[in-house]
Amino acid sequence: MIIAPSILSADFANLRQDIAMLNNSVCDWIHCDVMDGVFVPNISFGIPVLQAIKKHSQKPLDVHLMIVQPERYLTTFRDAGADILTVHLEASTHLHRTLSEIKNLGMKAGIALNPHTSVEQLYDVLYLTDVVCMMSVNPGFGGQKFIEHTYMKVSKLKEKIMQENTSTLIEIDGGVNLQNASILKNAGADVLVAGNFVFTAPNPIQIIQQLKEV
Numbered sequence: 001m002i003i004a005p006s007i008l009s010a011d012f013a014n015l016r017q018d019i020a021m022l023n024n025s026v027c028d029w030i031h032c033d034v035m036d037g038v039f040v041p042n043i044s045f046g047i048p049v050l051q052a053i054k055k056h057s058q059k060p061l062d063v064h065l066m067i068v069q070p071e072r073y074l075t076t077f078r079d080a081g082a083d084i085l086t087v088h089l090e091a092s093t094h095l096h097r098t099l100s101e102i103k104n105l106g107m108k109a110g111i112a113l114n115p116h117t118s119v120e121q122l123y124d125v126l127y128l129t130d131v132v133c134m135m136s137v138n139p140g141f142g143g144q145k146f147i148e149h150t151y152m153k154v155s156k157l158k159e160k161i162m163q164e165n166t167s168t169l170i171e172i173d174g175g176v177n178l179q180n181a182s183i184l185k186n187a188g189a190d191v192l193v194a195g196n197f198v199f200t201a202p203n204p205i206q207i208i209q210q211l212k213e214v
Contacts, residue, residue, distance in 0.1 A: 001185060002169070003211050004029035004062050005204075006195030007053060008044055015049075018199070019056045025208040029062040029084065031173070031193045034077075036067040039091050040140035047080050054081025062131075062193075064112060064173070066139050067091065071098045078105045086110030086133045089122055099128040110171070114139060115147050119157040129168050131191065132157060137174030146175030151187045158188025178207075181214040 005027050010018040022030055032050060037043040044066075054061055060083035065073070070087040071094070077085055085107045092098050095111070102109040110131035111122050115138060122132065134153060137144035154170055161168050171191035172184050181192055192211055201207040 001181075001189075001212060001214055002028040002171075002191040003208055004031040004171070004191055004193045005198045005208060006031040006033060006173075006193050008033045009195035009199040011199070012045075015052065016056050019053060021204060022208075023056075023058040025205045026212050027059060027208050029191070030057055030059045031062045031064060031195075032082075033064050034067060035140065039068045039088065040066045042140040047076060050077070050080045050082070057081075060084065062086070062110075062171075064110070064133060065091075066112075071101070074098070074101055074105060078107055082107055084108040084110055084131060086112050086131060088112045088114070088139075089117060090114055095122075096125050096128065099125055103128065103130075112139075112173070113153075115149070119153050119160070123160060126160065126164055126166055126168060129166070131169045131171050133171045133173050133193075135174055136172050136176070139174075144175055146177075146180055151183060154184060154187040154189055161188075176211075178210055178214070181211055185214055 035042045035044040061081050062084045063082035064086045085102050099109040108130035111129050112133040136147050136150040169190040172189045173193040176192045176194045177197045198204045
């Protein structure tokens, strides 16, 4: 299981310290949520903060763009340090073109799906997709309750990935904890994003280790 703690739940007054903690943990990626206040009703951080995270991180940056017209900023986010760049299917009019460009820029390409979006909508571009970020809460805010319908969507998508014989990873973002992590793994999830569950824990490194061992 790949573990990608979400830096959105970190202490931004002590960001370097929290990144150092992640560097010392067994987490695999650092998940970075970029929100524009338009696509989602919240604003998080942009390029300067991402550059600062990259400067101190020893882990790949998994950058999740919750923004309109993400295709305008692909090179910018690559230059800021993104290793994996995920755009929302709902925000991308020309998804095939955008995924192709992300890959041509040397990054892994991801598609994010809101809870109401069916997995069938990405089947035609699955062969271009390295990661499917399945939102298991409504995007925009941390600390929300996990949407149970996600399990069925994961199973359906995993079956399609096996049929198509692609190497696409299924990433779950929102409400992940030790109670649902094993169910998600059994359904076919490969990557778990955890924010509040990690950063509000008395021992975040231990929580990351426990998630890793699910």
